[in-house]
Ligand SMILES: Cc1cc2nc3c(=O)[nH]c(=O)nc-3n(C[C@H](O)[C@H](O)[C@H](O)COP(=O)(O)OP(=O)(O)OC[C@H]3O[C@@H](n4cnc5c(N)ncnc54)[C@H](O)[C@@H]3O)c2cc1C
């Protein structure tokens with residue numbers, strides 16, 4: 001049985017105290033939310049930290065609220081459990097976000113796991129999500145230990161571990177923004193800017209910064225869908241996640257389109273080239289097929305997750321087409 005290493009535990013009572021603790025403790029301190037991603041990785045010595053700052057008691061990151069003109073904006077606290085996000089009435093108009101939250105892991109994990117932890121989870125790779133002995137036997141790699149090579153892509157200059165989180169693509173399709181609060185103040189950024197195209201350090205978050213909330217705006221997205229490819233529907237990580245967000249006028253003309261792909265690269269990303277082909281016209285079988293085939297080209301999975309890269313690439317076209325057809329069947 002793998003055991004947790006020794007660490008110091010601090011429970012913060014408010015946001016200011018949590019930020020101060022993280023700054024005072026320095027880079028060896030890590031944020032603890034639901035612990036469903038962090039603790040297994042600490043057990044496997046993939047993540048090493050000497051102190052955990054528990055943010056679960058912070059009122060500032062709990063709950064959901066509506067603001068803005070006609071209540072068109074929704075703020076989701078980063079501490080909201082995924083089970084709550086999956087069925088919350090304030091998210092009724094954001095299908096993709098609720099569908100993504102509902103498909104993370106299992107019911108027991110969704111009760112403990114938080115939105116912030118889901119967005120800030122580590123990248124994954126079959127060569128590192130193993131015990132330390134197993135990784136040492138392989139000679140470690142660019143992400144794990146002192147290794148100098150990538151076992152999944154030997155010619156790669158940086159780690160290509162995959163970001164497999166479900167909710168980030170759904171939020172990208174909805175043009176969401178995230179708020180980070182740290183020692184240097186607060187910043188609000190489009191969710192895509194939270195991610196860095198390097199599987200070793202997948203986030204642009206600075207040390208001590210806490211993701212406090214996610215902001216959604218009805219003016220950017222009126223309809224959306226999230227589809228997930230995985231081995232077992234009751235449990236597994238995404239081998240591919242496809243989220244689509246649209247804004248259409250009454251005639252069905254697409255005014256805004258955002259197709260986001262997850263599970264096929266170190267960052268979840270917006271497939272702009274495919275999204276642009278949908279603009280200015282109603283959805284048609286031809287435009288759906290074109291967007292789907294561009295997404296298959298843009299998806300570049302490698303052999304570091306379950307299922308072959310070519311299958312996952314082909315499935316990108318299938319899921320994008322399926323998602324667009326689902327939206328096409330709905331009245332705009
Ligand atoms: C068996 C199993 C199956 C899983 N399946 C899925 C799946 O299908 N889809 C999926 O997306 N995930 C899956 N996960 C991963 C994980 O459970 C979820 O991503 C979960 O949402 C993580 O949230 P948490 O609150 O537990 O995060 P934690 O484990 O507490 O934290 C994860 C990381 O985020 C950081 N962090 C947490 N909160 C914040 C914050 N507010 N600001 C800044 N940094 C923060 C932590 O320091 C840590 O580095 C699975 C995990 C397990 C064990």
Ligand code: SF4
Pocket residue numbers: 124125126127128141142143144149150151152153158159160161199304
């Ligand atoms: S993609 Fe390569 S460097 Fe990154 S974790 Fe996997 S084997 Fe290691």
